[in-house]
Amino acid sequence: MYNFAYHKPKNITEAVNILQNADDAKVLAGGQTLIATMKLRLASPTDIVDLSDIEELATISKTDKGIIIGAMKTHTQVSKSEIIQNNIPSLSYMASQIGDQMVRNQGTIGGSVANNDPAADYPAAIVGLGAKIFTNSREIRGDDFFTGMYETCLNSEEIIVSISFPIPIRSAYVKFKNPASRYAIVGVMVADYGSDVRVAVTGAGNSVFRLEKFEQALSNDFSKDSLSKLTVPTADLIEDMHAGAAYRAHLVKVMAQRAVSDCCSQI
């Protein structure tokens, strides 16, 4: 890893100032992806802006918009937060299934979302729960945020401040883990908002996507059986050493049906 200038600003304005004035600055959340990237010299920033001292990024609250989670909240904090457990248990469960206990103690929601690993769990929650991402300069719909493999619509001087999740009537996240890394080979979030049912898939494609056909079927009849005749097209799915596209397509349907069953057992 090359050396760099290290900054630990106390507030967002100061952090954005550094990002705007440095040659090639990067923000650092827990470092659970960024450090590895820098060790491999896939990233060699001139400046690192550590967000861990910024209090505004470290809150969880409930408002009329739903649950709002600060970008620096760790996976452990999200999984153990009573506010989240009581309002969106699928989200605390999802956070409890990320990696291992050490990664969960250090990795953050903001870092995971900004990184947009195709096999990460959070993107399924952001899109599946119709979340909104608040940055230092704007508000972005979860549906518009993820633009491709490891790509988002964030610009290099932008910091995720918080993410808001509307509270569904019921929701569930089910993932088929890669047994070595615990990343999702396929992960599916199903959320029922009454008039609106959302089904979001991570791990299977280059980036998270919604399954409109599944959503329509569940809007008409929220049951596992309503998905039994549907299939998942393989054209855009990932084919790699862990799973082929046809297997992933099959897993998407099975995980979606399990998520629907979980939802049905909640009411």
Place this chain on the structure above:
Amino acid sequence: MSISLSIEINGKKQTSKVNANVLLVDFLRDALKLTGTHIGCDTAQCGACTIHINGKAIKSCNILAAQADGTKITTIEGLTTDDKDMHPMQQAFKNHHGLQCGFCTPGMIMSALQIIKNDNDPSDASIREGLEGNLCRCTGYHNIVEAIKAGAKAMQNKG
């Protein structure tokens, strides 16, 4: 760039100068000579480098020393004050044959203490789940799980 670090390490306050790009595990091993914390993979996979920062288990190969500024760190060396003594969890690993070569053991023990912090009477399943980030190439895990259960009991009896 070099920065100044103030860390409370195993109960002792310590101020040092370190380059910004130094990993915490290298700082502990090379600068502080606390070589009980091991480097197995250097890629956040094996857990041999697990230490506690402010009471939380973290892989020290996957964070910068700079990120630990102002924190309290406990490494395997900090579990007892006397070299002749063993922490109940260390003793349990010894008694239950929870190690063979011992390379993974410091990380296993620091992870075990986090598992017990979350639940002081963990089930086999939750111990195994808690150890997802720790690899052992020798023991096959069975005796590690037994050791952690026994260590948990011993700690309850002690405290």
